[in-house]
Amino acid sequence: MKSFLLATVLMAFSITGYSQNTQPYLSLAEAKRIADAAEAKAIENEWTVVIAIMDAGGHLILLRKIDGTQIGSVEVAQAKAKSAVYFKRSTKVFEDGVNDGNNRLMTLPNAVALEGGVPIFRDGHCIGAIGISGVRSDQDGIIAEAGLSVLESK
Amino acid sequence: MKSFLLATVLMAFSITGYSQNTQPYLSLAEAKRIADAAEAKAIENEWTVVIAIMDAGGHLILLRKIDGTQIGSVEVAQAKAKSAVYFKRSTKVFEDGVNDGNNRLMTLPNAVALEGGVPIFRDGHCIGAIGISGVRSDQDGIIAEAGLSVLESK
Amino acid sequence: MKSFLLATVLMAFSITGYSQNTQPYLSLAEAKRIADAAEAKAIENEWTVVIAIMDAGGHLILLRKIDGTQIGSVEVAQAKAKSAVYFKRSTKVFEDGVNDGNNRLMTLPNAVALEGGVPIFRDGHCIGAIGISGVRSDQDGIIAEAGLSVLESK
């Protein structure tokens, strides 16, 4: 009887899969797995990049700078990740927009219009983002996707 | 005779409804009514946005972020309101300008070229602005106008 | 039998009260209730203040500036809320520390050493903060507590 009551109480919390007013988050363990996959892809191509992974508030969880990467990329990788989590969309969307002539997008505070920033969603929530900078923006994008591929297979 | 002169002078001061060297201002009570109308319009359309209302100095009077709105909109809504009050014109004017090829407008400090920022005038004075961000810029503009509509009917 | 299985599955999600890797968050509806209580307390005392409420990432959910409040408080209220959420402790802790001679605390980026910033916890998670500025820091603190008192009674 006691355990039945407990189950009932617990059910009340979990009716949506998440408790009321809660949201999933990205852990450091997951960020490391993402970064390992991104770094492996970069090394495989002999590309020097910075890998930045942020949480849902746009705060760094993890950053790695491969030896020899231009120092400007330390900030650019973070700016891309921030743009992705702030606007819940890939920076490629802004790059494509500007390429299509929508220059006005460049006046959006915190928006970066270069591929390489990708948001991370879980159960409909944006839980963070990855930002890559160091090589061509389409190559940065390839590394970002390589990193995020580990999440799909879990 | 003396009092007649005084009365004449006083009348001269009050002909516009305001004394010399004064200007009307936007109150928190009005800002709440504007925000209520804007929020109702957003909810009616199931749009998630940030509503920012500023005074004549470009300082926040009120801000509301509807649950689930991208966090980038917190800064963008403020930037739009600031642009509107700093330049005493709608951000749509800058958006149209950039769309017409006047990219040089994007070098204007504090100018945002995306619809959704609208100045508020009273008796010829710019007393503040509203800034909306979260959905498409034309939709942001619809919410801004819905908010300001409460002022016209007062 | 079917419902028993469902209960078992749901229990797996809710063993800690929250699903794995999820955390609670502060809603706009709650922020409004907090702000209403804080504003009522300020008006009761004829105190002019800015009320700022932030989420777990240090991003604004709500801001209100009572008419006549010094404009510096718009930024100070946000800085206090940010300090509270960034360091998961009341700004009074830093104020007391500096008053006790720990001046080194003033070199902490984003730390504000004036009472009036209070973090909001739910089930062990810091889900946001309130920041008040406009009157004496101990008075700011009274308003902050008045605002948060609505959460305890729910």
Place this chain on the structure above:
Amino acid sequence: MKSFLLATVLMAFSITGYSQNTQPYLSLAEAKRIADAAEAKAIENEWTVVIAIMDAGGHLILLRKIDGTQIGSVEVAQAKAKSAVYFKRSTKVFEDGVNDGNNRLMTLPNAVALEGGVPIFRDGHCIGAIGISGVRSDQDGIIAEAGLSVLESK
């Protein structure tokens, strides 16, 4: 004869182990080893911290945020590492100075007066720094030293 002179000149460059006008640097591989040791120490003590490792220019090479660490520490850990590399001394030196009444140190741009930032030297060159933030500053210092201990044993 010409090639003999060239060989002699080249030999002269390499006599110290480094060519003239070169300096050693901190690699990502080393930064990971440092971070692993620091992280292990933090977990052993159940301390939640951010670990930041910078290069000789004060640019991030690596950052890790242990789950549950206050988000303010993301910036503080970087500020400590930056202070250490900018002034080629431990942030504890500034903390001790301020504790001794030298408040004027707090006006030094980029100086942090809280233990936890330690520069890294190799062959007389400052090649970077580690910054730790999240627990008491003396505990942050313990984690920093645990991280750097891997360099001494190599």
